[in-house]
Amino acid sequence: MEKQTITIYDVAREAGVSMATVSRVVNGNPNVKPATRKKVLEVIERLDYRPNAVARGLASKKTTTVGVIIPDVTNIYFSSLARGIDDVAAMYKYNIILANSDGNTRKEIQVLNTLLAKQVDGIIFMGNNLTDELRAQFERSKTPIVLAGSIDPKGEVESVHIDYVAAVEEAVADLINHGNKRVAFISGSLADPINGQYRLKGYKNVLAKHGIKYDPDLVFETDYSYRAGEVLWPAMVATKATAAYVGDDELAAGVINGAQDSGIKVPDEFEVVTSNNSKLTEIVRPQMTSITQPLYDIGAVAMRFLTKMMNKETMTEKTIELPYGYIKRSSTK
Amino acid sequence: MEKQTITIYDVAREAGVSMATVSRVVNGNPNVKPATRKKVLEVIERLDYRPNAVARGLASKKTTTVGVIIPDVTNIYFSSLARGIDDVAAMYKYNIILANSDGNTRKEIQVLNTLLAKQVDGIIFMGNNLTDELRAQFERSKTPIVLAGSIDPKGEVESVHIDYVAAVEEAVADLINHGNKRVAFISGSLADPINGQYRLKGYKNVLAKHGIKYDPDLVFETDYSYRAGEVLWPAMVATKATAAYVGDDELAAGVINGAQDSGIKVPDEFEVVTSNNSKLTEIVRPQMTSITQPLYDIGAVAMRFLTKMMNKETMTEKTIELPYGYIKRSSTK
DNA sequence: TTGAAAGCGCTAACAG
DNA sequence: CTGTTAGCGCTTTCAA
Numbered sequence: 287m288e289k290q291t292i293t294i295y296d297v298a299r300e301a302g303v304s305m306a307t308v309s310r311v312v313n314g315n316p317n318v319k320p321a322t323r324k325k326v327l328e329v330i331e332r333l334d335y336r337p338n339a340v341a342r343g344l345a346s347k348k349t350t351t352v353g354v355i356i357p358d359v360t361n362i363y364f365s366s367l368a369r370g371i372d373d374v375a376a377m378y379k380y381n382i383i384l385a386n387s388d389g390n391t392r393k394e395i396q397v398l399n400t401l402l403a404k405q406v407d408g409i410i411f412m413g414n415n416l417t418d419e420l421r422a423q424f425e426r427s428k429t430p431i432v433l434a435g436s437i438d439p440k441g442e443v444e445s446v447h448i449d450y451v452a453a454v455e456e457a458v459a460d461l462i463n464h465g466n467k468r469v470a471f472i473s474g475s476l477a478d479p480i481n482g483q484y485r486l487k488g489y490k491n492v493l494a495k496h497g498i499k500y501d502p503d504l505v506f507e508t509d510y511s512y513r514a515g516e517v518l519w520p521a522m523v524a525t526k527a528t529a530a531y532v533g534d535d536e537l538a539a540g541v542i543n544g545a546q547d548s549g550i551k552v553p554d555e556f557e558v559v560t561s562n563n564s565k566l567t568e569i570v571r572p573q574m575t576s577i578t579q580p581l582y583d584i585g586a587v588a589m590r591f592l593t594k595m596m597n598k599e600t601m602t603e604k605t606i607e608l609p610y611g612y613i614k615r616s617s618t619k
Numbered sequence: 620m621e622k623q624t625i626t627i628y629d630v631a632r633e634a635g636v637s638m639a640t641v642s643r644v645v646n647g648n649p650n651v652k653p654a655t656r657k658k659v660l661e662v663i664e665r666l667d668y669r670p671n672a673v674a675r676g677l678a679s680k681k682t683t684t685v686g687v688i689i690p691d692v693t694n695i696y697f698s699s700l701a702r703g704i705d706d707v708a709a710m711y712k713y714n715i716i717l718a719n720s721d722g723n724t725r726k727e728i729q730v731l732n733t734l735l736a737k738q739v740d741g742i743i744f745m746g747n748n749l750t751d752e753l754r755a756q757f758e759r760s761k762t763p764i765v766l767a768g769s770i771d772p773k774g775e776v777e778s779v780h781i782d783y784v785a786a787v788e789e790a791v792a793d794l795i796n797h798g799n800k801r802v803a804f805i806s807g808s809l810a811d812p813i814n815g816q817y818r819l820k821g822y823k824n825v826l827a828k829h830g831i832k833y834d835p836d837l838v839f840e841t842d843y844s845y846r847a848g849e850v851l852w853p854a855m856v857a858t859k860a861t862a863a864y865v866g867d868d869e870l871a872a873g874v875i876n877g878a879q880d881s882g883i884k885v886p887d888e889f890e891v892v893t894s895n896n897s898k899l900t901e902i903v904r905p906q907m908t909s910i911t912q913p914l915y916d917i918g919a920v921a922m923r924f925l926t927k928m929m930n931k932e933t934m935t936e937k938t939i940e941l942p943y944g945y946i947k948r949s950s951t952k
Numbered sequence: 953t954t955g956a957a958a959g960c961g962c963t964a965a966c967a968g
Numbered sequence: 969c970t971g972t973t974a975g976c977g978c979t980t981t982c983a984a
Contacts, residue, residue: 293961304971309963319969334759339737340676341961344976349673351716351737360702360898365692372692372719381733383684384717386705400714404672404684426667512902539902546904569845569872571879571904626977637955642979652953674977677960955984960977967972 292335301329312337343405351381352592353401353409357389361510362564363534363581364412367435370585371410378593380407391417402427408592410434410585414478416443430595434588435581439479441604444595446588448610450480453577454488456612457559458531460575462496464557464619466529469493470522472506472515472541473533481507485533485561501525508537515540519548529557529618535566538574542617557618572616580608625668634662645670676738684714685925686734686742690722694843695897696867696914697745700768703918704743711926713740724750735760741925743767743918747811749776763928767921768914772812774937777928779921781943783813786910787821789945790892791864793908795829797890797952799862802826803855805839805848805874806866814840818866818894834858841870848873852881862890862951868899871907875950890951905949913941 294312298305303326310318311326318326329335343349354371356364368384375382383406385397394413398420401409408430416438424431424443433445461469471489476482486505493500503525508514515537522530522545532538538560542552550556552572560567560576567574587606594601627645631638636659643651644659651659662668676682687704689697701717708715716739718730727746731753734742741763749771757764757776766778794802804822809815819838826833836858841847848870855863855878865871871893875885883889885905893900896911920939927934 291961295961305962306964306972307970310970313963317969322969336732336736338677338961339733340673340682341976342963343673344671344677344978345961345963347963347976354717358702359692359698359705360695362693362695365698368717369691369693369719372717376718381716381718381737383714384687384701384705385709385714386702399669400672403669404714512898536898536902543902543904565845565869566902569869569876569899570902571876624977628977638978639955639957639980640953643954646979650953655953671977674960675979677962678977678979680960680979953984956982958979958981960979963974963976965972965974968970 291338292333294335294337297326297329297333297335300333301326347405349405349407350379351383351404351406352589353383353385353398353404353406355385355387355394355397355401355409355411355413357387357413359384359386361536362566363435363562366564366581367412367585367588370582370587371434371589374586374589374593378589380593387413389413389415391415391420394420395423398423402429408432408596410588410592412436414474414480416479430592432588432592432595435584436480437484437605439483444591444601444604446584446591446606446608448579448584448608450484451488451491453561453579453610453612454485454531455492457561457577458489458492459496460612460614460618461529461531461557461559462492462498464529466557467498468501468504468525468527468529470504470506470525470527470530472508472518472530472537474508474510474537476505476507481533489531510534510537512536512540515542516544516547519544519550523548528555530559532558532560535560535562535564535574535576539566539570542570542572542574553617553619559618563613567615575615575618576613578611578613584608624671625666627668627670630659630662630666630668633666634659680738682738682740683712684716684737684739685922686716686718686731686737686739688718688720688727688730688734688742688744688746690720690746692717692719694869695899696768696895699897699914700745700918700921703915703920704767704922707919707922707926711922713926720746722746722748724748724753727753728756731756735762741765741929743921743925745769747807747813749812763925765921765925765928768917769813770817770938772816777924777934777937779917779924779939779941781912781917781941783817784821784824786894786912786943786945787818787864788825790894790910791822791825792829793945793947793951794862794864794890794892795825795831797862799890800831801834801837801858801860801862803837803839803858803860803863805841805851805863805870807841807843807870809838809840814866822864843867843870845869845873848875849877849880852877852883856881861888863892865891865893868893868895868897868907868909872899872903875903875905875907886950886952892951896946900948908948908951909946911944911946917941
């Protein structure tokens with residue numbers, strides 16, 4: 287009943303060669319005579335030998351696994367990135383250790399530490415707030431790290447993202463061009479740079495360009511959930527806003543449904559544009575106008591970027607900016 | 620610039636004790652004099668020592684990581700389960716290696732093998748079709764495995780799920796009680812036992828009980844995607860069905876929107892009930908009536924179950940059936 | 953309560 | 969082209 291393990295040693299003995307030779311054929315080292323290779327391969331097959339990745343990891347100091355820190359797999363934005371990450375990882379023979387953090391710094395740090403203890407070869411971090419504490423941990427560990435779908439305002443950590451400022455400018459400009467003078471800005475915590483620094487900046491830029499005064503009352507800071515959007519409507523009414531830019535698709539779906547459930551016609555009486563173009567944008571009715579981001583690709587490119595770092599290839603850029611777009615659907619006029 | 624590693628040996632030397640003692644304090648072994656423990660702990664702190672989990676894994680033959688095979692993280696049904704799994708795993712100090720399989724047997728087998736090579740302590744499998752090939756692999760490896768959100772028709776592999784037959788009976792009965800004589804059955808591949816054996820059986824049972832003849836034309840076999848549901852409508856019209864039971868929420872959302880986009884009133888002219896009560900059910904308008912399943916809990920319980928198996932605790936049951944429910948919303952009369 | 957020593961299964965020089 | 973020999977960093981008897 288023991289989990290009987292066939293080791294490289296068993297194979298060597300059976301094949302009448304040394305462990306080193308077996309190791310060579312397993313690792314595709316060309317310095318093995320074809321006949322020997324064939325013999326070893328046969329024994330491996332016959333014994334159904336499977337190399338122990340843990341032992342290999344200890345000896346080679348490479349685990350071929352990368353850590354992925356994600357706020358919540360259940361959020362379509364993040365899971366889309368994660369899918370891109372995993373596909374590319376698989377392509378390069380890496381596995382992924384996935385850990386949810388709820389965007390909570392304490393959890394992020396704790397998770398980071400266990401990931402490092404497990405000797406991951408690299409880390410992909412999805413999260414919107416790179417606190418100093420976290421940054422310090424990142425630096426201490428010499429493990430390659432890349433941010434997927436967010437930016438390090440200090441530009442110290444490599445990342446893959448879109449130009450959030452420009453994207454929001456385009457979205458809000460569209461709203462203003464439809465005659466909306468009071469456009470709400472709804473996002474997650476403004477403490478997150480992606481919201482407080484980039485998106486909000488884009489929003490303010492456009493307001494300024496159109497000579498509209500910035501009104502803090504139009505800024506809603508909430509969390510990235512459907513429910514949060516749904517219950518927002520009463521507060522929205524009070525602001526007399528006639529349109530809104532929203533930083534997350536689930537949140538936007540909540541806003542739209544909350545409005546509609548209150549008898550408001552979208553887009554006739556209230557327009558909404560969202561940010562991620564996840565599949566949710568097409569599921570909700572009216573379908574949502576959205577900034578488009580290549581979510582899957584952001585994850586994929588981030589992972590690809592990480593493989594290069596793990597290979598110690600020299601990078602030209604620390605940051606990769608992927609193109610964004612804007613798609614008009616039915617939640618705007 | 621080397622990734623200088625502090626080892627247990629360094630700590631031992633600094634603290635003036637043996638590696639064994641350091642190992643003991645790190646592992647919370649009580650057989651250490653308090654004074655010694657304190658001293659060691661101080662050195663660990665000072666040197667910022669972090670045990671190497673890989674070495675630990677090799678020596679102890681436990682990696683404290685479990686493999687999770689998932690069809691697609693991007694599907695809310697599976698990601699909900701995954702979240703439950705990860706939370707409980709974290710609670711028990713396990714990490715999760717997450718691998719997408721697309722429900723493709725070849726990928727599932729390949730992934731399973733790399734997971735085993737990495738010496739995971741256990742595996743949670745989400746997937747709807749346990750092929751014989753896969754089953755064979757499972758048996759070869761003595762690694763504990765549990766299915767989350769699906770059943771092994773042969774009852775050989777442990778699993779956590781709801782009573783699919785009864786749940787579908789209840790849902791379809793509700794539809795029939797509203798006067799629908801022609802109720803469509805829309806699901807993923809009927810080759811998947813969960814659809815072809817359990818859900819379909821529940822469907823047929825209710826039909827029989829109400830004296831309605833089973834009509835194969837009303838059975839739609841497609842894939843679990845929003846798009847698949849959306850394009851289904853023309854075919855649905857041809858069957859003269861007035862209601863449908865759908866096996867997946869995304870798929871159901873597609874069916875509802877496809878119908879509505881064709882000018883059909885839901886639920887007045889066509890009723891729909893779905894299966895998973897994921898958050899999507901409340902996002903779509905009309906909100907979807909659904910069988911309710913404790914998705915998060917299914918994942919959580921599966922992981923909890925797995926920890927017991929990994930501890931070699933004796934199990935009373937091979938299968939855990941969680942309660943389901945039925946919630947009426949607005950996609951049915 | 954503590955230490956010595958033998959591995960865990962594999963990789964990686966270094967010889968030959 | 970192939971074998972020998974050290975480890976990788978930690979756990980785990982077995983003695984003391």
